[in-house]
Amino acid sequence: MSGKKQNLPRYRQVYEILRKHIINGVYREGDMLPSENDLCQTNGITRPTVRLALDQLVKDGFIKKQQGKGSIVCAQPKGIGILSVAGTTTAIGKENLKTKILEGPVIRKWDDPFIFPLSDVEKESGCIYMERVRLVNNKPLFYDITFLPNINLPRFTSRTFENRSLFDILRRSYQIKVIGGEQRLKAIPAKGKICQHLDVKEGDPVLHLERKINTNRIDFNFYSTLFCNTTEHDLFGIF
Amino acid sequence: MSGKKQNLPRYRQVYEILRKHIINGVYREGDMLPSENDLCQTNGITRPTVRLALDQLVKDGFIKKQQGKGSIVCAQPKGIGILSVAGTTTAIGKENLKTKILEGPVIRKWDDPFIFPLSDVEKESGCIYMERVRLVNNKPLFYDITFLPNINLPRFTSRTFENRSLFDILRRSYQIKVIGGEQRLKAIPAKGKICQHLDVKEGDPVLHLERKINTNRIDFNFYSTLFCNTTEHDLFGIF
DNA sequence: TAACTTTACTTGTAAATACAAGTTATATTG
DNA sequence: CAATATAACTTGTATTTACAAGTAAAGTTA
Structure with a gap:
């Protein structure tokens, strides 16, 4: 819990450690995490701080807590966890992922009408626009x-x-740190650039997500339209 | 904070009150909620307890908190908020919603293979199965x-x-209280019963959700397969 | 009157304490 | 040895206290 670079809150540090342990297989599905009191001792913090870390692990789906019993590690989710997280890199994982830039980043005007309401400041300043394809195992997954x-x-x-x-x-x-957001989602028939970039046929069903991503910078949100080919990969989320 | 029926934890009671106020328009988008210290005084509880309630409102997308400033009411989300909540009634709201039973509830065997891994106990006991259509304004939205x-x-x-x-x-x-769950989602072409029950044409894109819903009863989860016609209604969620 | 400083207020982090409720292990009794 | 009771352990709820960091209002100075 020391070092210059480690200026995260303590609960956050414990969260990151435990999360890494789970992701790396130190704790597997069904395993019990150390008890709250044990974590207090091993990390030199008090129980409310431990609980913040554990509650975040619960929220993110890594563990389930049961009164009297302890914190049980959940199964690692399968599929692309885009529904619960903001970023496609996080959702997919860095392995097997490639990004191809189609266009941008370029400064231009917002689409009109735009997918979410824009503030006057946003409207006035215009937007930075870019198009990417995200490929998993060299197959296009997201446009x-x-x-x-x-x-x-x-x-x-x-x-x-x-x-x-x-x-x-x-x-x-x-x-700028991403802190969450909102999304809308529907199934649409592929057409035009979507067919081209996702390598699907005209009329094939694809997922269409429209997202507003919130950041820690006040009044700075950004937006994303995602088209996703779910033929080989489900999208995954927890609620 | 009294009465026989109100045996919720205090933080939960404050959460429910504030949430109702927001939903009923007492606090509108952009309004500031009372400060944490004000809520302590008006509700006769301490600040950590208030914070639990507010943190839950943040988690559910009703407010955003800003250090030094306060808690700001967010815009009420549009669309069908099924991605962030477990129940279709909650997601749609009770107005304009009709439910038609197609089949069941009947006791029968689980589908094999089933959409999620089943425990031995679940496999042995079989399942209670039912099919419903949920209609909004008399149009089928969910199968x-x-x-x-x-x-x-x-x-x-x-x-x-x-x-x-x-x-x-x-x-x-x-x-049995629903406490969350996980879901997988993809876009598929409609066929067979889906066309019939969602009133869409063969091959039209529909959303397919597979959900595992967790409850407060230990080792008791239930499952749902949803097909959704998103022609007129987006699905909505926060992350 | 504008700029700067101080104060008051707000949320964020953390510790310490206490009690409640549920689970599991151990001890006791028949 | 099985059943019951008790103790130990675990998470859930709540209070109290303290300090940090950010925002806005009020006060002071030039």
Whole structure:
């Protein structure tokens, strides 16, 4: 719980450690995590702090808690966990994932009408637009159109996004942290660019997600339209 | 905070009150909720307890909190909020909603292979099966196939579900409370019964959800396969 | 009057304590 | 040895206290 780089809140640090342990197989499905009191002792923190970490693990689906018994590790979800998380890199995992830039990032006007209501500031500043395809095992999974408000993102358009996570870049270069969002979703027949980029036939069913992604920067949200070919991969989420 | 029926934890009671206020328009989008300290005073509880209630409102998308500023009411989401909640009645709202029973509830064997892994106990006990159509404004929105483990649900098959919420019945008659779950989702072409029950053409894109719904009863989950016609209604969720 | 500083207020993090409710292990009794 | 009771352990709820960090209002100074 020390070191310059580790300036996360303590509960967050414990959460990250436990999460990594679960992801790395140290704790497997059905295993009990150490008790809250044990975690207090091993981490030198008090129980309310431990509970914050555990509650976040519950919220993210890694564990289930049962009064009197303990915290049980859940099965690792299958499928693409895009419904519960913001980023496609997180949802897919970095292995097997490729990103191809189709267009952008370029500064341009917002689509009109746009998929979500825009503030006057957003409207005035225009957006940074880019189109990407995300491929898993070299097959297109997502056709992803991203719209970022052109507000305080210096030199954004000169950055490279090939095989890189947009969220990582936002966090490291601009201190913008994604904190959640909302989405709408429907099934539509593929047509036009969607057929081309997802390698599906005209009329094939694809998923269409429209997302508004919230960040820690006040009044800075960004937007994403995703088309997803679910032939080989379900989308997954918890609620 | 008193009365026999109100045996919810205090943080839960405050959550319910505030949520109702937001839903009923007492607080509107952009309004600030009372500060944490104000809520402590008006409700006679301490701040950690208030914070639990507010954190749940954040989690459910009703408010956003900003350090130093307060808790701001979010816009009420549009669309069918099925992606973030367990029940279709909650997702749709009770107005304009009709439920038609197509089949069941009947006791029968689980589908094999089944959409989620089953425990030995579940396999052995078989399932209670029913098919429903949920209609909004008299148009079919969901074709809902539900599988409940045939475990400790006395007289379940003699109950009526026409225009009634399954979750309500489980809670009131069996003290089974839904506490969340997981879902998988894809876009598929409609065929067979789906065309018939959702009133769509062969090959039209529909959403296919497979859900495992967790309850407060230990080792008692139930399952649902939903087909959704998203022509007129998006599905909505927060993450 | 504008700019700066201070104060008051708000949410975020954390510790310490206490009691309740549920589960499991151990001890006791028949 | 089986059944029951008790103790130990685990998570759930709640209070109290303290400090940190951010926002907005009020006060002071130039």
